[in-house]
Amino acid sequence: MKSEAEKYQRLxxxxxxxxxxxxxxxxxxxxxxxxxxxxxGIYATYLAAGNTGGLTESGIDKVAERYRQRLTEVQAAxxxxxxxxxxxxxxx
Numbered sequence: 124m125k126s127e128a129e130k131y132q133r134l135x136x137x138x139x140x141x142x143x144x145x146x147x148x149x150x151x152x153x154x155x156x157x158x159x160x161x162x163x164g165i166y167a168t169y170l171a172a173g174n175t176g177g178l179t180e181s182g183i184d185k186v187a188e189r190y191r192q193r194l195t196e197v198q199a200a201x202x203x204x205x206x207x208x209x210x211x212x213x214x215x
Contacts, residue, residue: 138159142156167186167189
């Protein structure tokens with residue numbers, strides 16, 4: 124049985140592969156990144172408030188802080204030269 128970390132990494136890898144496929148189709152990588160963030164924001168809002176609700180200012184701050192934490196983790200892994208996952212993987 125896979126650990127939670129392995130499951131998480133598999134999900135990350137799938138998103139990176141999808142983004143690379145979109146880029147390979149000729150889409151601007153900056154647009155792909157922005158669209159992924161937008162979609163993630165929609166999903167984060169759904170998780171917090173359901174299909175019909177929205178986030179309050181404090182809810183927006185909580186989601187934004189979570190994004191900040193993940194981005195900080197990516198940068199720390201890059202600085203450490205992590206090789207165990209795609210945090211250090213270059214976009215093709």
